[in-house]
Amino acid sequence: MARTTARRRTAALAASLAAVTGLAACGSGEPEATPGTAGTTPAGESATLTIYSGRNENLVGPLLEQLEAAVGTQVEVRYAGTSELAAQLLEEGENTDADLFFSQDAGALGALARADRLAPLPDDVLQLVPGEYRDANGQWVATSARARVLAYDPAQAPEVEQMTGIDQILDEKYRGRLGYAPTNASFHAFVTALRVERGEDGAREWLERFAALEPQGYDNNVAVLDAVDSGQVAVGLINHYYWYEKVAEEGADAVNARIRYLSSDDPGALVNVAGAGVLAGSDAEDAAVAAVEYLLSDEAQQYFADETAEYPVVEGITSTRHDVQPLGETLSIDLNDLESLDQTLVLLDEVGLT
Structure with a gap:
């Protein structure tokens, strides 16, 4: 990728994130969803679970194929860069086709949570991981570190x-x-x-x-x-x-x-995390929550440990393939503080590192 092309793309993403998150901070002015309608699928219809994945297909493609069978719902996946997808989701707002955002990092999830684009996850799902690996308001959860x-x-x-x-x-x-x-x-x-x-x-x-x-x-x-x-x-x-x-x-x-x-x-x-959040207003919310649960299952956590050499976020899972150095004390930082992706992209562009 040419340096100028990359810079233009990063600047555009930064502008998109800044503009949309700025509007969210001031209030969207959009009408609230009718109670009991968000995240439901009419009887007799089978929802398609649409996942926007900022995680590379080579890393997680096989796992998402297993997820489709485990959830029992047809799955469509769009792969792109995490920053790019976060910006797109902010731009699309309630008109997005996405039901689940599978992010490479906590910062992009934080930006979506700040813009009220993620739905709260059930407590039983959040409790599957330690407190440092989930959003303080329950809008996203880590899947690996x-x-x-x-x-x-x-x-x-x-x-x-x-x-x-x-x-x-x-x-x-x-x-x-x-x-x-x-x-x-x-x-x-x-x-x-x-x-x-x-x-x-x-x-x-x-x-x-x-x-x-x-x-x-x-x-x-x-x-x-x-x-x-x-x-x-x-x-x-x-x-x-x-x-x-x-x-x-x-x-x-x-x-x-x-x-x-x-x-x-x-x-x-x-020590950052990959993670997942359910999009607010999803027409397949139940399937999206089930997908998050699957990503935290022993099967999926073992996949991360063995196939991608990442650190599981669920206790009791260790790699059978990689002799990964154990994590000791880690940088004391609230992963929710990584949400200011828009400011980071602007800074990188200003110093010429895009």
Whole structure:
């Protein structure tokens, strides 16, 4: 993707999110739904469950096929970037065809919740996960978790093994040798966490210093990791599970790249979640809630642990395929605070990292 094209798309998404969430904050002025009609399907009709998935089809496609059988409802899935789908859902409002939003990160879910576009989930569903993995108002729930890490080439940057914070990569020796995925939702979430932890000025300072080192932009985390593994760049910003998947597919001896978990109090150690929320006014609300329940079932949680190398959010599930480093203390941040995606996108555009 050309740099200018990506910048225009991100700016448009930011404008869309800012405009629609701004209107939501002032009140929509739309009439309330008639009690007892939202989320129901007339007798004799079979609803189609429409899922907007910001999660990559290669990662979750097989799981969503299993979900269709488990829920017993025909499922249609639209795949696109999480930020793109969040902006579209805000624009579509009550006219959306979507029943369920399957997001790559908590920030996009937070933006929809703030705009009153998500319906409250039943308490028995919310109680399936710990409090830190669900919205305080019960409008979304996490389905899996993953940690931000530094991928590094041990031949070029062995010192990364001792790093504890994200500031340590802001060194002139890494000029042109840093990799990141500018349009990826997980990078957007990291930047949002940076804003929450350090404030707007502190985040801008870090991003400007990062941009000054001429980092290499890639389409996604897979491409970033491949660039590190092949020695094209020395250090890359990714999520942990991409490395574990690569090791599982190619064998540990065939993977040159290594990963480093940073200190728990550093924004670079963000543990974010993928999650799901039911769209307010859905015509298939019961099926959408059943889909969320399935994503929290032992079967689905085992899928995340084994097939995507993510951290389950339901207790008692461990991977039988990946030797994933256990999570210890994590960055103390309310995932609901990652909702200001619109401001993050504007900031990234202003510093030239889109």
